[in-house]
Amino acid sequence: MTGELSPIDRAKFVAAKKAVEFIEDGMRVGMGTGSTAAWMVKCLGERVRDEGLKITAVPTSSRTAKQAAEVGIKVSTLDEAKWLDLTIDGADEFDADLNLIKGGGGAHLQEKIVAAASDQMLVIADASKSVEQLGAFPLPVEVIPFGGQASRRLIEEMLEDMDVDGRIASLRMNGDVPFVTDEGNHILDLNLRRIGNPVALSARLNQIPGVVENGLFIDICDAVVIGHGDGRCEVLDLSGNFNGGSQADGAGDNLFSELED
């Protein structure tokens, strides 16, 4: 099955496989959204099926809920679970402080709510997501459809005031119509190129009335499992909970060779 994977999918797979090893029986687990998180859902489904692992699983999107059902994972809502032990999710970019850009798939609102309600957030990513400075990936901002033009103008004025590089907010489209999130909102993508002060930018964006949430995850992520195309993975852990505190451990692990079917 995994033998036909491209290097990028192999990297996502090994990161996901490694991450689900941290899930223990009885845990309440948040399941992220996206192509990397989809591997995690698949690997988790295998543990549920093969080991009888018992978990409370909370999806971060309708897409993930559907994938979970397909692999036999019963899902709960965050309100039913009340609080989570661990959330595993992908990211569009991460920096050395483990600040993130998320929302490339438009799911960052539910993802941020779920991650914030978790004791730990573990990100899974291929090595290309590692950046020195956030911002090359367009920053997603979820806005309510009402007054969308005014919100866009307020965002662009705020970007000008902050003197950032790119000041255009592009409405994300789905063919000929605006993309609609699970919460019925729209997404504006900010082409900033580099984000000098993510803390200030995030705070100012969220002060704009029509903004629901932006895709900057600051001080939320505890560790990143980084997958490589050759099957190696490593854990960048600032929390000490995932590899005993070293910053990059397991760089020599080749999970892919162990796991190839």
Ligand SMILES: O=C[C@H](O)[C@H](O)[C@H](O)COP(=O)(O)O
């Ligand atoms: O809205 C989508 C999520 O934030 C994803 O986790 C993020 O875009 C990364 O997705 P992928 O794993 O497909 O690159």
